[in-house]
Ligand SMILES: NC(=O)C1=CN([C@@H]2O[C@H](COP(=O)(O)OP(=O)(O)OC[C@H]3O[C@@H](n4cnc5c(N)ncnc54)[C@H](O)[C@@H]3O)[C@@H](O)[C@H]2O)C=CC1
């Protein structure tokens with residue numbers, strides 16, 4: 411076992427808390443017997459986490475844990491009263507600042523992280539930020555926890571975590587939106603719906619393996635296709651001319667504004 415500490419997840423019966431607990435055990439990073447999961451009800455979460463203890467008592471969870479993960483909705487954080495002053499506190503809450511967490515929990519060792527929905531298949535790219543009180547040993551544990559959900563990556567500025575709420579935190583939502591648009595257009599052109607769904611998924615989920623595996627970046631692929639000056643170039647150039655990048659940027663800006671408003 412890579413993590414030899416007791417980890418309590420407040421909100422551990424919710425979607426993300428339950429998913430992270432399950433990933434930690436499934437990956438072999440943690441023994442489930444060292445996990446304590448709390449919720450407001452006795453509901454245990456959709457995934458069984460072998461060995462884990464379940465409780466509704468957050469004070470008991472904090473007292474027994476070396477590491478406390480905050481996985482409640484941002485709007486529920488104000489009602490959470492814990493003293494975690496001597497714990498490593500890891501928050502996955504969107505928008506809630508390290509300063510808010512310090513003020514409300516007394517913690518000085520605070521990490522903020524933003525996983526995404528692909529944690530459920532252990533493919534979440536998860537940025538995390540640590541306050542200065544977090545030790546190198548703490549950081550290794552944080553990295554292990556998020557590698558168990560896919561791939562953890564430290565960022566050195568808290569502002570970058572706030573940005574990532576919208577970008578990486580949205581996870582599969584953006585590729586799904588692209589697939590939905592491709593599918594809708596194909597159906598509008600008279601292609602059978604089931605075929606259009608398969609085709610769109612093939613483009614987004616399968617063809618994207620090219621830039622997932624290749625050394626070149628997506629920009630290089632786009633450039634190469636435009637330089638080929640064929641049919642793909644016609645599609646790409648038209649999308650770019652209609653300010654595809656501006657539409658993406660405005661969506662990401664809206665997510666960042668929403669994240670900032672959650673902290674209020
Ligand atoms: N769902 C996602 O894809 C992502 C979610 N997040 C963040 O993760 C956090 C959790 O999100 P989800 O799991 O999606 O929400 P969720 O609603 O599924 O889970 C939250 C859980 O917290 C529990 N809870 C609320 N107050 C509590 C308390 N005082 N004590 C114990 N448990 C309490 C609720 O009963 C619920 O089960 C949120 O802050 C969200 O911003 C971050 C990145 C991605």
Ligand SMILES: O=C(O)[C@@H]1CCC=N1
Nearest residue numbers: 504524575576579580
């Ligand atoms: O949509 C949401 O609010 C969650 C939090 C960060 C990303 N997804």
